[in-house]
Amino acid sequence: MNNQIILTDIVSRSDLFVGIDEDKLCDIFSSGERRLYKSGATLFREWTPAVKSYLVLEGRFKLSKLHEDGKEAIVRYINPGEMTAAISVFKKKNYPVTAQAVGISEVVGWSRETMLELMAAYPQIAINLLGMVVARLDDIQSRYLELQTEQVEQRIARALLRIMKQSGRKVDEGILIDFRLSRQDLAGYTGTTLYTVSRILSNWEKKGWVRSGREQITVADPHALVTFAETG
Amino acid sequence: MNNQIILTDIVSRSDLFVGIDEDKLCDIFSSGERRLYKSGATLFREWTPAVKSYLVLEGRFKLSKLHEDGKEAIVRYINPGEMTAAISVFKKKNYPVTAQAVGISEVVGWSRETMLELMAAYPQIAINLLGMVVARLDDIQSRYLELQTEQVEQRIARALLRIMKQSGRKVDEGILIDFRLSRQDLAGYTGTTLYTVSRILSNWEKKGWVRSGREQITVADPHALVTFAETG
DNA sequence: CGCTCTATTGATAAACCTCAAATACAGTGG
């Protein structure tokens, strides 16, 4: 059926399954369990053992870590075609983050055992997994260094650009970030407060760099933002 | 000869080679190139392609990233028995950090090609490599979240404890960090300035938590530091 | 329309950085 074709298409575009024959993908896909999540629903929590690896088919998940005092540090967003908790295959330890759906979302989940079987059958998967982990390491390392050396306004610029690249959709006024993204979310992503984010966005709006509303941001002048992010 | 035995012993204890037969280790070891570095010498630089993977036999390397304005962000320290740039096997991109020797240091380096041959011969090595990368991802992710949510004093406490665990040596007065570690280094590791580090260490010295001198720190009361790091 | 959640904005305070100057220390060569 059509639906199935679209899904295997997403699976094939996923970094984990590149280089795997088209005709095997259907097997791989059907060996996983498909599930739907409402907006705000929790895919997994940091204090429970992550037993599965998930591929996002539709929607989006927010990967975050909750601090004792209620602060939420956002590690990243997982978009359609991307995987999360894939690492759990290789560690018995808990995956130390929480994943929550942003908008109605759908995933396919493979258990640890299934993933190991798949990797035995298709060694390419293990290699792809390594590539994914390395890419993530690069990403978080860059962000770590930015967090250390750059000021808040610059970090917010980078964050917005990063999110824009991954989840932006071209509209008349610029590039719209296509999911609910509050000031609080951006603050959690950049390590600041919602007040500071609000002030900075207001400022950028006056300059015409962005247009923002309730839980919604459109980047009107990406070039200006890039220049600012680079030069401070 | 005796020297050789000690070296293969280090190789065998390296995370990359666990699970490999003892008698193979000598082959593996001899397929790499051994090299000595003076204190401060550069093993590799961030803007040049990293063509080898290195295992530290003796001494220590400081892995850092240099910012335009001269600031140095320290990613981590690599101790004897640990590997660095192992990832370069899987990416042609440059490894985006600089490694400098801290004290006289010795490494074994394997070229990309040799590593691939080794991994073909001993598949366990690829699995071990994945485990190493995952461990690093966990580490940097934890530190990223700490950097976002915690204040400087708390971060310095965590940094000192982390370094202490990895490179500490028990002495009469407590646990000595066994290599040259300046206030500037700690600042680069925690994302602050040498002045702030100095003030905080002075303060801790008054409380009897540490004893510190020129490029040298002894943790006198690890328990107090742990408590502080946890509770703020 | 009223309720709730999000965003804005001002005032204030805290944390931290920057700059400057003095001091301590390790290593070096006489």
Next chain:
DNA sequence: CCACTGTATTTGAGGTTTATCAATAGAGCG
């Protein structure tokens, strides 16, 4: 062994950035 020199460290004063608190306004939803 000692003076010398180049760093590393300490400490104070002042400024900047950013967090915190509080109050208000706006948006969406039933």
